[in-house]
Amino acid sequence: xxxxxxxxxxxxxxxxxxxxxxxxxxxxxxxxxxxxxxxxxxxxxxxxxxxxxxxxxxxxxxxxxxxxxxxxxxxxxxxxxxxxxxxxxxxxxxxxxxxxxxxxxxxxxxxxxxxxxxxxxxxxxxxxxxxxxxxxxxxxxxxxxxxxxxxxxxxxxxxxxxxxxxxxxxxxxxxxxxxxxxxxxxxxxxxxxxxxxxxxxxxxxxxxxxxxxxxxxxxxxxxxxxxxxxxxxxxxxxxxxxxxxxxxxxxxxxxxxxxxxxxxxxxxxxxxxxxxxxxxxxxxxxxxxxxxxxxxxxxxxxxxxxxxxxxxxxxxxxxxxxxxxxxxxxxxxxxxxxxxxxxxxxxxxxxxxxxxxxxxxxxxxxxxxxxxxxxxxxxxxxxxxxxxxxxxxxxxxxxxxxxxxxxxxxxxxxxxxxxxxxxxxxxxxxxxxxxxxxxxxxxxxxxxxxxxxxxxxxxxxxxxxxxxxxxxxxxxxxxxxxxxxxxxxxxxxxxxxxxxxxxxxx
Ligand code: AHR
Numbered sequence: 001x002x003x004x005x006x007x008x009x010x011x012x013x014x015x016x017x018x019x020x021x022x023x024x025x026x027x028x029x030x031x032x033x034x035x036x037x038x039x040x041x042x043x044x045x046x047x048x049x050x051x052x053x054x055x056x057x058x059x060x061x062x063x064x065x066x067x068x069x070x071x072x073x074x075x076x077x078x079x080x081x082x083x084x085x086x087x088x089x090x091x092x093x094x095x096x097x098x099x100x101x102x103x104x105x106x107x108x109x110x111x112x113x114x115x116x117x118x119x120x121x122x123x124x125x126x127x128x129x130x131x132x133x134x135x136x137x138x139x140x141x142x143x144x145x146x147x148x149x150x151x152x153x154x155x156x157x158x159x160x161x162x163x164x165x166x167x168x169x170x171x172x173x174x175x176x177x178x179x180x181x182x183x184x185x186x187x188x189x190x191x192x193x194x195x196x197x198x199x200x201x202x203x204x205x206x207x208x209x210x211x212x213x214x215x216x217x218x219x220x221x222x223x224x225x226x227x228x229x230x231x232x233x234x235x236x237x238x239x240x241x242x243x244x245x246x247x248x249x250x251x252x253x254x255x256x257x258x259x260x261x262x263x264x265x266x267x268x269x270x271x272x273x274x275x276x277x278x279x280x281x282x283x284x285x286x287x288x289x290x291x292x293x294x295x296x297x298x299x300x301x302x303x304x305x306x307x308x309x310x311x312x313x314x315x316x317x318x319x320x321x322x323x324x325x326x327x328x329x330x331x332x333x334x335x336x337x338x339x340x341x342x343x344x345x346x347x348x349x350x351x352x353x354x355x356x357x358x359x360x361x362x363x364x365x366x367x368x369x370x371x372x373x374x375x376x377x378x379x380x381x382x383x384x385x386x387x388x389x390x391x392x393x394x395x396x397x398x399x400x401x402x403x404x405x406x407x408x409x410x411x412x413x414x415x416x417x418x419x420x421x422x423x424x425x426x427x428x429x430x431x432x433x434x435x436x437x438x439x440x441x442x443x444x445x446x447x448x449x450x451x452x453x454x455x456x457x458x459x460x461x462x463x464x465x466x467x468x469x470x471x472x473x474x475x476x477x478x479x480x481x482x483x484x485x486x487x488x489x490x491x492x493x494x495x496x497x498x499x500x501x502x503x504x505x506x
Pocket of ligand 1: 028030071072073074173174293351352
């Protein structure tokens with residue numbers, strides 16, 4: 001007998017409706033994300049605009065809802081004007097963030113054309129590193145204003161007569177980070193973000209504006225930063241951002257497997273700080289969280305370091321992390337954490353979409369394939385419907401250096417009352433062995449099991465490659481069965497599962 005993981009799922013344990021924006025991603029001018037990622041005019045699959053249709057197809061299959069653009073660290077030195085207008089007049093420039101040359105072949109209008117084809121909502125970040133209020137207003141007017149003023153007429157002349165209608169705007173990127181071009185103290189950032197937001201709202205009061213929060217929960221200014229920024233910007237913004245990347249460090253597998261504990265702590269702390277400011281200012285409105293960068297990222301690996309010296313390459317190989325089966329399990333657990341916080345996480349962006357710490361990989365001129373992380377994302381995006389339900393969990397625990405004691409299992413569920421679809425997302429994040437799963441579903445009448453899939457590999461470090469793209473894919477879990485309102489089965493060590501049920505006859 002394996003240790004038992006017991007879950008109780010009940011339609012009364014409602015958190016919030018599933019938000020489509022939880023399934024956002026991110027396209028930055030970084031490495032090969034844009035050039036030879038989404039855009040490669042010479043590729044056999046390229047369409048009339050130079051976009052790789054093989055990548056577009058996988059983006060749609062991934063179930064991406066929104067895409068943040070154009071950065072990232074890149075945006076803090078970016079001049080948006082460089083990327084619009086006739087191609088032959090666009091300047092090449094040094095990108096200081098990634099020590100690369102930006103050719104500006106793709107800019108705002110091209111991105112919007114791509115977003116339309118990919119069927120995703122755009123989220124645009126303005127540069128508050130080297131630039132300020134005026135440029136934020138300019139790019140907003142260029143993107144969104146109806147024709148009749150200089151900048152919108154310029155957009156029309158460049159081939160986009162209709163407003164791009166971008167609703168979500170990030171006020172800079174990771175301005176708390178000393179690595180950021182134009183890095184600021186919390187007070188300095190609070191000032192410029194508030195003024196940019198005030199001006200942008202004068203242009204269009206209905207925008208959804210996102211202030212920069214902390215770059216991770218370990219930042220020395222974490223907590224104090226959010227407090228200072230929101231105290232000044234509260235009335236002008238809708239969301240505050242959170243960013244987090246996780247990896248196995250120094251062979252500490254157990255702490256890595258428990259990474260979602262940090263995401264839970266991070267979100268809970270940002271929400272507590274935002275609500276503290278709300279109380280202090282005596283406001284009704286609640287600030288939501290935009291978790292607009294999250295993923296697994298092995299930052300200590302060589303390919304994560306930008307080139308240096310005299311060489312300023314165009315679209316170098318950068319941050320092309322290869323994800324293992326274990327990475328996909330931790331990744332699936334991060335999605336569980338995001339869903340569980342749907343009451344306060346209004347938007348999230350997987351960083352990034354293609355080639356750069358990405359679920360989709362490409363060869364220049366060649367193949368496209370799915371990394372292991374593609375699978376939990378696409379399955380969660382496709383099947384998380386209706387209401388998010390908190391799951392009551394009785395679980396064995398395991399010890400780890402970073403968090404002390406963590407539960408071996410973690411889970412969340414979604415329930416679509418209309419269609420009768422109930423989906424349980426569950427991980428066994430304990431390396432020591434399988435868990436005997438028992439799920440009490442007696443609160444739901446007349447369910448049948450539709451499908452149970454488990455992502456697991458005997459070797460947790462094995463990955464998908466261009467030559468063997470299906471090495472790690474979710475497989476049917478034949479141990480899962482439903483009888484008398486109770487699900488039972490086995491979850492292998494280090495595994496992520498999706499269990500789909502539906503009302504009988506639905
Ligand atoms: O996603 C890669 C980088 O990580 C982004 O450019 C930056 O915002 C973060 O530090």
